[in-house]
Amino acid sequence: QSLFLINDEIADIVKNTFSGFSDLHTLGLDFNNLTHVKKSWFTGLTNLHYLSLSKNKIEQIDPGCFKNLPNLHLDLQHNLLQVIDPVWFSGRRYLSYLYLGYNKAKIEDIEENTFRDFSFLTTLGLDFNRLRHVKRSWFPFLQGLSFLTLSNNKIEQIDPGCFNNLPNLLHLDLERNLLQIIEAAWFFGHSNIRSLYLGFLTLSNNKIEQIDPGCFKNLPNLLHLDLQRNLLQIIEAAWFFGHSNIRCLYLGYNNIRSIPFNAFQNLNILDELSFLTLSNNKIEQIDPGCFKNLPNLLHLDLQHNLLQ
Known part of the structure; x- marks a missing residue:
């Protein structure tokens, strides 16, 4: 099952909004006004495999935000991220695709061991940064x-x-x-x-x-x-x-x-x-x-x- 809430000027998401969507496979939240990705958004999404948050204004991501999302394909391109913080992904072992390119604030360096738990990662996009x-x-x-x-x-x-x-x-x-x-x-x-x-x-x-x-x-x-x-x-x-x-x-x-x-x-x-x-x-x-x-x-x- 798929849900796309694209180009809807969404600035925030109420806690547990998707808690009843346990069969959801794909969630697209592109082209919105999201600035802070919160762990509470993803409660109950145990079967989510594809999450796209591209083309928002994201500057902040909660620690362990993606912890309970198995085999995830994660797109964070075209946002305002300046760093890649390892705490975003703590406990997140099965991330398979990660795209962090085209960030307007431009990532300039990557902290040692940021990808420590990513032994299953197959694709990493870091293009269009600094x-x-x-x-x-x-x-x-x-x-x-x-x-x-x-x-x-x-x-x-x-x-x-x-x-x-x-x-x-x-x-x-x-x-x-x-x-x-x-x-x-x-x-x-x-x-x-x-x-x-x-x-x-x-x-x-x-x-x-x-x-x-x-x-x-x-x-x-x-x-x-x-x-x-x-x-x-x-x-x-x-x-x-x-x-x-x-x-x-x-x-x-x-x-x-x-x-x-x-x-x-x-x-x-x-x-x-x-x-x-x-x-x-x-x-x-x-x-x-x-x-x-x-x-x-x-x-x-x-x-x-x-x-x-």
């Missing part, structure tokens, strides 16, 4: 996380081994931040973990000028790598050392001027690459045979360059 430093201490308990978006922040720094405690992370979105270098240590620093499950990595629209050699070797399942709209000037085979599974590589909208013969020369790199885009660069020269070590390449995009 995060600057992604810390390893944020993620020690998120063993089940598969989708993490940190796009549209102001991220300049990522701790070594930051993602090592996310063994099931499939999709990592770091688009539209202020990163200047991709460090190999992000993916394997200070850890005994030999490889990560990551399949989709988005780093477009940053200020990336440098990529560490062998940066992706601990990501054997990486299929999709987006490096568009950065400040890369060259392509180096060393970036992909030890990696052969990438299918789609996006290098458009950079400052690449030439593609040398050895750009993809090393053996056993990019053997599975089928889609390569180099459009909207400043490419004037492509050396003969530079793509010969890409045996499965099906789509090559060189539009909008300076080739004659």
